[in-house]
Amino acid sequence: MSSAVPATSNVPLLELRELEVRRGRRTILAGVSFAVAAGERWAVIGPNGAGKTTLLEAVVGQSAPGRGVLLGRGAPLRGLADRAALMSWIAADASPTPEARVELLLREAARRGRADDSRLRALVDRLSLGRLLSVRAGELSRGEQRRLALVEALLLGRRLVVLDEPFGAFDPLQLREVLSLLRAEAALGVGFLVSVHQLGDAEKFADRVLLLHEGRVLACGPLAELKARSGRPDCSLEDAFVALLDGPDPKTRRPEAPDAA
Numbered sequence: 499m500s501s502a503v504p505a506t507s508n509v510p511l512l513e514l515r516e517l518e519v520r521r522g523r524r525t526i527l528a529g530v531s532f533a534v535a536a537g538e539r540w541a542v543i544g545p546n547g548a549g550k551t552t553l554l555e556a557v558v559g560q561s562a563p564g565r566g567v568l569l570g571r572g573a574p575l576r577g578l579a580d581r582a583a584l585m586s587w588i589a590a591d592a593s594p595t596p597e598a599r600v601e602l603l604l605r606e607a608a609r610r611g612r613a614d615d616s617r618l619r620a621l622v623d624r625l626s627l628g629r630l631l632s633v634r635a636g637e638l639s640r641g642e643q644r645r646l647a648l649v650e651a652l653l654l655g656r657r658l659v660v661l662d663e664p665f666g667a668f669d670p671l672q673l674r675e676v677l678s679l680l681r682a683e684a685a686l687g688v689g690f691l692v693s694v695h696q697l698g699d700a701e702k703f704a705d706r707v708l709l710l711h712e713g714r715v716l717a718c719g720p721l722a723e724l725k726a727r728s729g730r731p732d733c734s735l736e737d738a739f740v741a742l743l744d745g746p747d748p749k750t751r752r753p754e755a756p757d758a759a
Contacts, residue, residue: 509572510535511584511658511689512557517566519549519556519713526552527713530566534658534689539680541704542693543739548710550693551590554662557691558587571657585658586651590693593643596636600627600646603635604653611655621649624679625672641667648676652683659683661692665699677702701735709742717742 510533519527527549534540542550555561557568559578568575570584581587594603604627608618622628625645630638638646644667651659665673680703684690694700700707707724709717717724725731728741 508535510569511571512691513567513569513572514557515567515569517553517556517568518564519552519561520564525713527556527563527710530710530713530715532708532715532718534691536657536687536689537684538706539684539690539704540692540706540708541700542691542708542710543697543700543735544710544716545743547712549713550710551662552713553708553710554587554660554691554693557581558585558660584656585660586654586656587660588644588647588651588662588664590662590664592647594635594638594646596634598635599631600633600635600638601631603646604631604649607650607653611653613653613655618653621652621679625649625675641669641672644668645672645676648679652679652688657687658689658691661690663693663695665703666695673699673702697734697736697739707735709739711743 513533515531517527517530518525530553542553544550552561556563559581570580575581604618604622625648627645627649630642635646644664668676680690692703694703704721706720708715709724717727725733725738728738730737730741
């Protein structure tokens with residue numbers, strides 16, 4: 499399958515420098531810095547309330563940063579138009595127009611992304627949407643809606659795809675195919691920034707991890723390095739997650755009722 503998103507530069511697709519998001523007097527994110535390069539698969543993980551969704555909303559322009567710098571391909575991202583040229587976005591609660599038929603939604607995404615028919619057919623076949631093309635979107639199951647949204651996002655041909663908890667609606671076979679597709683797209687230069695609730699899914703998907711805790715970056719970088727930081731390089735991501743949150747610094751210890759989300 500060919501992609502309309504070739505990797506052409508060593509400049510990061512997305513770079514955050516000391517990003518801060520506040521709501522009233524409360525600081526939701528503080529000092530968040532990292533960069534997503536072409537072809538990288540980032541999983542954003544952390545306990546409930548760590549700021550995962552807020553981070554993605556700041557990236558896509560749904561939550562206004564108070565301070566910090568947000569760059570797309572080296573240039574400031576000043577508004578929604580800049581973001582739309584760089585990235586596609588699927589929110590956790592996204593749902594398609596109920597009365598629209600699946601084929602119409604896909605062809606509109608292909609038109610906007612200048613994707614040809616072969617690209618459209620390949621994605622439809624890959625995620626088993628062919629039998630649903632004549633179905634109205636409101637009649638789809640949650641898992642079918644998520645597969646539709648993912649194909650729409652890829653048809654747009656953006657350099658960066660941002661997804662908020664995309665995997666929970668899939669059964670194991672569907673998840674395996676979705677993860678295989680995302681890895682294939684990344685190999686062709688698409689960057690991914692994805693918040694993930696289940697750490698097992700994050701480990702299957704990501705080559706890089708951003709671990710947030712109370713709005714700050716606790717760990718950031720390649721998956722293997724994060725595991726090494728936990729002191730157990732051969733452990734699972736879940737074990738590394740727990741070890742890092744139970745670290746010697748009291749500021750990074752888990753609350754009494756942790757949620758490895």
